[in-house]
Amino acid sequence: MLSTFACLLALHQAPIQQPPRLRTILGNGAIILVDRVPDSPNVSLQLFVSSRAVPDTKTNHGLRHLLEHFEARGRNKNIDAKVETAGGFLYAKTTRVATQYEVVLPKKSWKMGVDVIQEIMQLGDVRSEDIQHEVKIMRQEGAIRDVSAHLADAAWSAAYGEAGLDPFGDLGVMGAATPELLTQVYKKSMVGSNVLMVISGDVDLDEGTQSARSILASLPRGNSPERPPKIGRGGLTAAVGLGEARGAIVGDMEDPLTIATVAAGLGVASEVDGSFMIYTPTKAQGMVVIGRVGETTGVGAEFEKVDPAVIFDRGRSLARRWVRGQIRDASGSGNFRGQLMIQSPSFKPERFLDMLDRMSFEDFKEGLARFREPNCVTVTGR
Amino acid sequence: MITLIALTTLLANPISEFPERNAQEISLVAIAKLPNLGAKDRQILDVIGKAITRGTEIYGRREAYQITDGRTVTCSVLPDAVILQFSVPANNLKLGISLMDALIHNASLTQIEIDRAVDSLGRKEQDYWHTALSPYKFELGSVTREQVQDLYARVFRPEAVYLGVGGAIKPGEAEDEWSNRIERWHPVPLPQYPDISLDKVAVANSSGITTGEIRGQEMPNGDPAIITKTLALYALGSGKESSLHRIVREKLGLSYRQESILWPTTKGWLPRLIIAMADAEDPAASLDAAKKELLADIETWQEKDLKRAIGMANANLRLGVPLGPLGFLEAYPGRSVEDRVKMGTYWQMKTGTQWSTEKFLNTLEFVQLQDLKDAATAIVRDGTTVVLSGK
Numbered sequence: 001m002l003s004t005f006a007c008l009l010a011l012h013q014a015p016i017q018q019p020p021r022l023r024t025i026l027g028n029g030a031i032i033l034v035d036r037v038p039d040s041p042n043v044s045l046q047l048f049v050s051s052r053a054v055p056d057t058k059t060n061h062g063l064r065h066l067l068e069h070f071e072a073r074g075r076n077k078n079i080d081a082k083v084e085t086a087g088g089f090l091y092a093k094t095t096r097v098a099t100q101y102e103v104v105l106p107k108k109s110w111k112m113g114v115d116v117i118q119e120i121m122q123l124g125d126v127r128s129e130d131i132q133h134e135v136k137i138m139r140q141e142g143a144i145r146d147v148s149a150h151l152a153d154a155a156w157s158a159a160y161g162e163a164g165l166d167p168f169g170d171l172g173v174m175g176a177a178t179p180e181l182l183t184q185v186y187k188k189s190m191v192g193s194n195v196l197m198v199i200s201g202d203v204d205l206d207e208g209t210q211s212a213r214s215i216l217a218s219l220p221r222g223n224s225p226e227r228p229p230k231i232g233r234g235g236l237t238a239a240v241g242l243g244e245a246r247g248a249i250v251g252d253m254e255d256p257l258t259i260a261t262v263a264a265g266l267g268v269a270s271e272v273d274g275s276f277m278i279y280t281p282t283k284a285q286g287m288v289v290i291g292r293v294g295e296t297t298g299v300g301a302e303f304e305k306v307d308p309a310v311i312f313d314r315g316r317s318l319a320r321r322w323v324r325g326q327i328r329d330a331s332g333s334g335n336f337r338g339q340l341m342i343q344s345p346s347f348k349p350e351r352f353l354d355m356l357d358r359m360s361f362e363d364f365k366e367g368l369a370r371f372r373e374p375n376c377v378t379v380t381g382r
Numbered sequence: 383m384i385t386l387i388a389l390t391t392l393l394a395n396p397i398s399e400f401p402e403r404n405a406q407e408i409s410l411v412a413i414a415k416l417p418n419l420g421a422k423d424r425q426i427l428d429v430i431g432k433a434i435t436r437g438t439e440i441y442g443r444r445e446a447y448q449i450t451d452g453r454t455v456t457c458s459v460l461p462d463a464v465i466l467q468f469s470v471p472a473n474n475l476k477l478g479i480s481l482m483d484a485l486i487h488n489a490s491l492t493q494i495e496i497d498r499a500v501d502s503l504g505r506k507e508q509d510y511w512h513t514a515l516s517p518y519k520f521e522l523g524s525v526t527r528e529q530v531q532d533l534y535a536r537v538f539r540p541e542a543v544y545l546g547v548g549g550a551i552k553p554g555e556a557e558d559e560w561s562n563r564i565e566r567w568h569p570v571p572l573p574q575y576p577d578i579s580l581d582k583v584a585v586a587n588s589s590g591i592t593t594g595e596i597r598g599q600e601m602p603n604g605d606p607a608i609i610t611k612t613l614a615l616y617a618l619g620s621g622k623e624s625s626l627h628r629i630v631r632e633k634l635g636l637s638y639r640q641e642s643i644l645w646p647t648t649k650g651w652l653p654r655l656i657i658a659m660a661d662a663e664d665p666a667a668s669l670d671a672a673k674k675e676l677l678a679d680i681e682t683w684q685e686k687d688l689k690r691a692i693g694m695a696n697a698n699l700r701l702g703v704p705l706g707p708l709g710f711l712e713a714y715p716g717r718s719v720e721d722r723v724k725m726g727t728y729w730q731m732k733t734g735t736q737w738s739t740e741k742f743l744n745t746l747e748f749v750q751l752q753d754l755k756d757a758a759t760a761i762v763r764d765g766t767t768v769v770l771s772g773k
Contacts, residue, residue: 041700041701041716042700042701042716080621080622080623081623081686081690084621084622084623084690084693084694084697085623085686085689085690085693086693087693087694087696087697087700087701088693088697088701088703089621089694089697089701089703089705090622104697104701104703106696106700106701133635136635137631137635137637137638138638139660139661140636140637140638140639140658140659140660140661141638143591143638143660143661144510144591144638144639144658144660146509147509242507270447270452270454273432273435273436293509294502294505294506294507295502295505295506314447314452317451317452318452321452321453328718329702329717329718331702
């Protein structure tokens with residue numbers, strides 16, 4: 001009777017309201033973010049391995065990307081079969097900021113994702129012939145990269161030189177990699193001070209945090225110092241593939257002028273049919289690229305002639321929608337929050353929205369000026 | 383006049399509504415079901431697809447932006463349909479429907495916009511994937527406004543257009559708004575001698591990337607085996623444990639991207655397995671080798687392969703993972719209101735039935751392993767191989 005009463009009492013307790021998200025920094029420097037997305041049918045688990053520990057240089061260009069291909073297979077090479085059978089999927093990508101692995105799963109199976117991330121964190125055996133086989137596939141990957149990526153890469157390269165190397169990498173460097181070299185990159189990268197795990201979905205904050213802690217706490221602390229940002233410079237450059245782009249050089253994502261530049265870019269892009277924007281928020285050197293594939297005129301001309309007063313409200317509205325669009329579901333929220341947090345542990349997407357609310361017309365004009373010659377990088381693709 | 387109004391109302395398809403609680407915006411889609419078109423008409427349709435979003439006689443481009451609050455109006459031309467889509471803020475249903483009405487009845491389609499579209503289509507280089515999917519080249523030197531207006535009126539006929547509205551709406555709200563407008567719709571007569579010119583199919587992939595394809599037999603709309611065949615396509619070419627990925631990419635190292643597609647045609651569907659082969663020395667031989675390996679692989683499929691295919695279909699349709707045979711529509715019901723409205727309206731147009739992700743996925747559970755293997759074998763074995771050389 002007593003136990004029945006206790007049970008009934010427990011059932012009638014009001015659920016404890018949890019905050020929307022919980023960030024935890026472990027003793028080894030690893031960061032955990034659990035991001036509650038109520039009613040989300042899926043849970044997204046994302047591991048970010050910062051590029052800080054092994055910055056891209058001409059001599060190691062592409063090794064992070066090559067390593068991503070091996071780690072995504074997992075130690076036992078059966079991750080994809082497990083995840084896909086459970087109705088989920090594993091994504092992996094390498095950006096200038098980080099290498100990123102995402103397991104998205106139905107809510108009921110989310111804990112499988114913790115095991116999957118753990119398996120990804122343990123590099124399996126890699127043989128020289130495996131590297132050669134993988135580089136053969138990556139050659140195919142490189143060949144089919146779309147024109148917008150080539151345009152953006154050309155803009156980065158022109159503005160920042162070696163500090164703006166593309167995240168795809170150099171097939172020659174990757175082809176010459178040895179298992180030992182890859183293991184070195186892995187050991188330097190997979191350290192507490194260099195990783196962040198985000199669990200985003202309808203999960204309990206404490207349970208999510210404990211799950212992530214169970215796989216991250218044993219990592220060595222390591223050392224991944226910040227590099228001083230390089231100052232970019234405008235100019236003219238060419239790229240592979242038919243298209244055109246303007247790259248606006250921006251700095252820290254926490255600078256309000258950065259999001260004003262995004263707003264100006266989106267405002268102008270809305271005047272040009274078929275245009276695209278590429279911007280990954282960065283703490284150090286950054287670039288907002290607006291371009292168009294298949295055409296070589298229109299984008300640049302629009303930036304030079306546009307009246308900022310005409311596109312100010314629209315640009316702000318589009319930038320707000322861009323930010324909200326990034327975080328509209330569990331997967332997007334985990335991705336965007338993770339990208340920001342791996343660079344600056346206290347920075348949140350909501351800060352962009354605050355900055356947009358406060359953005360003045362002068363800020364907007366300054367953002368627009370960054371897309372104009374000679375401040376910008378003008379890319380023509382043929 | 384009364385007879386014409388009654389006829390238009392009778393011919394028009396019922397609007398599909400997809401109200402959703404907590405939605406922040408309203409998504410509108412209009413899909414025009416296409417008849418068989420000759421090659422020339424199809425190219426004029428491409429011009430319409432490019433120029434139609436540039437403004438209407440009622441709303442200019444800026445006014446359209448005000449209605450959508452800066453959201454873009456998109457138009458895509460598929461082999462079986464033209465799809466117009468945009469979203470508006472939650473309080474803008476009336477203006478949103480008015481804009482859609484203007485787009486399908488009063489698009490400006492000025493000669494300047496037409497010339498610009500012709501010029502752009504003539505110069506545009508499609509990427510390797512789109513070229514593989516639609517290996518036709520735009521070859522019209524000029525198109526007149528009369529040609530465009532004539533086809534525009536024929537394509538957006540009352541009986542061909544399917545309107546879908548979803549998101550932040552109340553049931554019946556969009557229907558009331560739309561029915562007032564149907565009455566003003568004047569159908570045009572069909573041409574006595576329609577264009578029957580033939581497409582000139584490209585033999586090269588102008589992007590520079592070679593693509594190979596195993597093209598299965600076309601299945602008619604209403605094919606009772608469509609569920610089994612669709613699941614066979616998930617098993618063959620969706621996900622990293624699919625046969626295509628394991629064989630073509632991991633084993634043969636032939637390709638980075640390879641996918642299965644259920645391609646729409648005016649009569650039904652075409653199962654297609656497409657492989658990008660950037661540096662294959664003998665693509666035809668590589669494709670033949672891949673075909674043999676695929677057939678041998680299907681023989682080895684077990685219950686776990688069936689379960690993985692069903693799992694992948696769930697990931698694709700329920701979670702919005704953008705990999706699946708229906709990817710040509712770029713609408714993944716688990717992803718967004720826009721995608722649900724697009725998929726729901728397209729399915730209504732294509733099959734005459736309501737789309738239900740739950741029902742579709744539940745039906746997959748009844749597929750037997752042997753049936754799956756038979757369907758996959760037939761797609762690959764009876765499929766023709768097509769190589770578009772990028773060299």
